[in-house]
Amino acid sequence: MHEVGGPGAQSFAVICAAHAGSVFLWIRESWRSEQLNPVGFMDFFPPENLLVATAGNQIEVLATAEESLRSGVFPLVIMELSGPLDLTSGRRLQLAAKAGKTTALAIIPDGMGSNAAETRWWCAPVFDQNDSTLQRWKLIKNKSGTLGVWNVRWSQSTRRIAVVSEARF
Amino acid sequence: MFDGLNRRVVSLWFPKLASERVLRVRPVEAPFALTILQSNANRLYCLNSRAERHGLHRGMSYSDARAFCPDLVSVPVDLHGVQRFQHVLSRWATRYCPWVGLEGNDGLVLDVTGAAHLFGGECGLLNDIRQRLGRAGITVRIGVGDTRGAAWALARYREGVASAGDMLGALETLPVAALRLTEQTDQALQRLGLRSVGDLATAARAPLARRFGRDLLMRLDQALGNQPEDISPLKTPPHYGVRMSLPEPIGLVSDVMAGTERLLQRLCLSLNAGQVGARVLNLSLRRVDQESQHIELRLARPLRDAARILPLFERGVAEVDAGYGIDQMRLEAVRVEPLPPQQVSHARNGSHKDKLEDLVTRLGTRIGIENIQRFLPADSHIPERSFIISPAAYSEPGGVWNSARPRPVxxxxxxxxxxxxxxxxxxxxxxxxxxxxxxxxxxxxxxxxxxxxxxxxxxxxxxxxxxxxxxxxxxxxxxxxxxxxxxxxxxxx
Missing domain, CATH: 2.20.25 (N-terminal domain of TfIIb)
Structure with missing residues (x-):
C-alpha cells in the first residue's frame, strides 16, 4: 500500500496506472465535483482500462478497496481519501493488498498519511521552459529504503517516465 | 351449466381509458382532456364527461377546445402508458376466464364459454365486471354475443346481451359500421341505402362481393357466426421462481445458505431450460412471525451457474435478522436476460473475466451496481460531453477514443x-x-x-x-x- 499527496497526486496515480497496463479500479466518493476526464487519460493509458467505483462515504471507499484488493483481480487499486486512516483500517488494507498481491494507491489530503503505508510520495508539477510534463516527486516515507527527490517527465511516445537530472533542471 | 355447444364472447370497451388512467391517480374536478401531437397540431385525444358536456369532442384541435372551454385542464397523452394499462386490465380480466385478448387499443375480448356459471351466470358475471371496474373508476361498455364480431358491435353501438343462437336478431337494427368496416366501405354502403346490418344480411351476396371485395362479407359472416374468428390471448411471460417451506424454523447463516443452495439449483435448472440467465435475484425469507426479509442480488452479467451465484448471497444472508426463525424461503429471478448455451473449454481462458464480474457483483451489493462505471467515448467536441459514463455491468468497453488536442485529466x-x-x-x-x-x-x-x-x-x-x-x-x-x-x-x- 502506497500513499501520494500534493497538487500532482492525480498525475502520479495516472502514471502508475499507465504502468499497470491492464484494467484497474479507481474508487472515489460521490460528492467530489472534479470529474475524471477519460479523454485526458488517452496519452497515458487506454481509457477502457479504467473502472470507476463511486461510493457514498469514506467507509464505503475503504470497504470497496479492501474487497477489490483481496480479490486480486486488478493489478492496481486507486482510492481517493478525504480523511486520515485509523490503525485498524490501514492494517486491513495492508493485509488485503498482501492477500491479493495487488498494489493499493491512496490519494491523501496533505498531512493525513497513515502508518500502514509502505511509501508516501509528495508530488507537484514544475514549470519548465521547454517541456510541459515535468514533475517533482518527493519520497517522504519509505519503510524499506532511503528517501529521495526525483524530477521526472512523461514521454508520450514510449509511455514511460524519464528521470531528469537536477543539473539540467 | 355449459352445454358444450355455444361459444359466448364478452367484449369490453373502455371509451375513456386514456383519460381515466390519468384521473385515477390525480382526480381533477374540471373539464379534462388528454392531448396528442398529430401532424404538427395538438388535438384532443381523450376527454372526461365534464369536458364532453362543454361540447368538446375527440380529434378537435386543442386551441379550439381552449376557446370553447377556457378552464380546460390538459395533459399530453402517454400512449405507452395506456398500452401498459390495457395489459394490466387484460391480466385482471383473467380472473373471469383464461382466454383474454386485446381489442384495438381501448378494449378487451373475453371468451367466457363455460366460465360464466362460476359467477352465477352471465348476468352475475357482467354485474361483477361492472361493479369492479366502477369501483376502479373506469367507464366500461359491455357487449355479449356468440361471436367476437357480435360482441364488439353490441359493446360499441348498443350495450346488451345477444341471446344465444340469434345473432342476426340482436344486430339487425344496428348501423353497418358495427361490423368493423373501414370508413370508406361504410360510406359507400350508406349511399347504396344499406344502412343497417339487417339490410346487409338480406341483400344478395354476389354483387356485394363484386363491389366491395371479400372483406365486407367476411366481417358480416364473422359477426353472424358463419365464419370462425379467433381470440388470441396474450402470452404469459415465463416465471422463474422457486420456494421451499421448512418443517422447523431455521436461523443459522449456514442453514439459510444451505437452503438457498437447494433453491438455486432448482432455479438454475429452470433458467437453463429457458436458455436465460438471471440478472436480478430476489430471495425472500419469511419468518415465523409473518415478517418478510428480502435480499436483492444484482448480477454484473446474466448467470445461471448455481456455484457462482451462491457465494454472492453470503453478504446479504449474513445481514438478515432471523428473529424467531425462518420457515419459508422463496427465490425469484426478477429480471432475466437471454443466455444461450456456450461451449465450455477446459482451458478456462475466461476465468479472469469471470472473477472480475463476480467482484463487480460483490461490490455492487455494497455500493450499488450502477455505481461501478466505465467510460465510453462519445462523439462531441464539448469536453464534458466527449464521454459517457455507463454502469460497467450493463456495457461493454468499445468505441474509438480520439482527440486532436491535449485534454486535462x-x-x-x-x-x-x-x-x-x-x-x-x-x-x-x-x-x-x-x-x-x-x-x-x-x-x-x-x-x-x-x-x-x-x-x-x-x-x-x-x-x-x-x-x-x-x-x-x-x-x-x-x-x-x-x-x-x-x-x-x-x-x-
Whole structure:
C-alpha cells in the first residue's frame, strides 16, 4: 500500500496506472465535483482500462478497496481519501493488498498519511521552459529504503517516465 | 351449466381509458382532456364527461377546445402508458376466464364459454365486471354475443346481451359500421341505402362481393357466426421462481445458505431450460412471525451457474435478522436476460473475466451496481460531453477514443477568475493561490452545440488556453468572448 499527496497526486496515480497496463479500479466518493476526464487519460493509458467505483462515504471507499484488493483481480487499486486512516483500517488494507498481491494507491489530503503505508510520495508539477510534463516527486516515507527527490517527465511516445537530472533542471 | 355447444364472447370497451388512467391517480374536478401531437397540431385525444358536456369532442384541435372551454385542464397523452394499462386490465380480466385478448387499443375480448356459471351466470358475471371496474373508476361498455364480431358491435353501438343462437336478431337494427368496416366501405354502403346490418344480411351476396371485395362479407359472416374468428390471448411471460417451506424454523447463516443452495439449483435448472440467465435475484425469507426479509442480488452479467451465484448471497444472508426463525424461503429471478448455451473449454481462458464480474457483483451489493462505471467515448467536441459514463455491468468497453488536442485529466465546474481581454492574464488568483502565467498555448475555440440546450454553455463560444503557471500547476482556462470573462475548467497532468 502506497500513499501520494500534493497538487500532482492525480498525475502520479495516472502514471502508475499507465504502468499497470491492464484494467484497474479507481474508487472515489460521490460528492467530489472534479470529474475524471477519460479523454485526458488517452496519452497515458487506454481509457477502457479504467473502472470507476463511486461510493457514498469514506467507509464505503475503504470497504470497496479492501474487497477489490483481496480479490486480486486488478493489478492496481486507486482510492481517493478525504480523511486520515485509523490503525485498524490501514492494517486491513495492508493485509488485503498482501492477500491479493495487488498494489493499493491512496490519494491523501496533505498531512493525513497513515502508518500502514509502505511509501508516501509528495508530488507537484514544475514549470519548465521547454517541456510541459515535468514533475517533482518527493519520497517522504519509505519503510524499506532511503528517501529521495526525483524530477521526472512523461514521454508520450514510449509511455514511460524519464528521470531528469537536477543539473539540467 | 355449459352445454358444450355455444361459444359466448364478452367484449369490453373502455371509451375513456386514456383519460381515466390519468384521473385515477390525480382526480381533477374540471373539464379534462388528454392531448396528442398529430401532424404538427395538438388535438384532443381523450376527454372526461365534464369536458364532453362543454361540447368538446375527440380529434378537435386543442386551441379550439381552449376557446370553447377556457378552464380546460390538459395533459399530453402517454400512449405507452395506456398500452401498459390495457395489459394490466387484460391480466385482471383473467380472473373471469383464461382466454383474454386485446381489442384495438381501448378494449378487451373475453371468451367466457363455460366460465360464466362460476359467477352465477352471465348476468352475475357482467354485474361483477361492472361493479369492479366502477369501483376502479373506469367507464366500461359491455357487449355479449356468440361471436367476437357480435360482441364488439353490441359493446360499441348498443350495450346488451345477444341471446344465444340469434345473432342476426340482436344486430339487425344496428348501423353497418358495427361490423368493423373501414370508413370508406361504410360510406359507400350508406349511399347504396344499406344502412343497417339487417339490410346487409338480406341483400344478395354476389354483387356485394363484386363491389366491395371479400372483406365486407367476411366481417358480416364473422359477426353472424358463419365464419370462425379467433381470440388470441396474450402470452404469459415465463416465471422463474422457486420456494421451499421448512418443517422447523431455521436461523443459522449456514442453514439459510444451505437452503438457498437447494433453491438455486432448482432455479438454475429452470433458467437453463429457458436458455436465460438471471440478472436480478430476489430471495425472500419469511419468518415465523409473518415478517418478510428480502435480499436483492444484482448480477454484473446474466448467470445461471448455481456455484457462482451462491457465494454472492453470503453478504446479504449474513445481514438478515432471523428473529424467531425462518420457515419459508422463496427465490425469484426478477429480471432475466437471454443466455444461450456456450461451449465450455477446459482451458478456462475466461476465468479472469469471470472473477472480475463476480467482484463487480460483490461490490455492487455494497455500493450499488450502477455505481461501478466505465467510460465510453462519445462523439462531441464539448469536453464534458466527449464521454459517457455507463454502469460497467450493463456495457461493454468499445468505441474509438480520439482527440486532436491535449485534454486535462481532471475537469471541474468552471471557476471564475479575474481577467481582462482575450489574452490570458499574466497574474491571477485561483483557489486562493497567486499564480503567474509562464506559458500559454491556445486559443482553441469550441462552440456550443446549439441542438442541445445546456445552461453551462449559455455564455457562447469559448476560447480554451492551456496555461502553464510559473508555480507549476498546468491549468485549462477559457475565455468567453461573447460575455467577457475568464474561467478555469480543468487541470493537466
Amino acid at each position: 481532471m475537469l471541474f465546474p468552471p471557476e471564475p477568475i479575474a481577467g481582462q481581454g482575450a489574452q490570458p492574464p499574466d497574474f491571477f488568483r485561483w483557489r486562493r493561490m497567486s499564480l503567474a502565467t509562464g506559458r500559454a498555448t491556445g486559443p482553441e475555440r469550441i462552440a456550443p452545440e446549439w441542438w442541445f440546450s445546456d445552461d453551462n454553455w449559455r455564455s457562447g463560444v469559448r476560447d480554451y488556453w492551456k496555461v502553464e503557471t510559473k508555480q507549476g500547476r498546468r491549468l485549462w482556462l477559457f475565455y468567453t468572448p461573447q460575455n467577457p470573462g475568464w474561467f478555469v475548467q480543468g487541470e493537466f497532468a
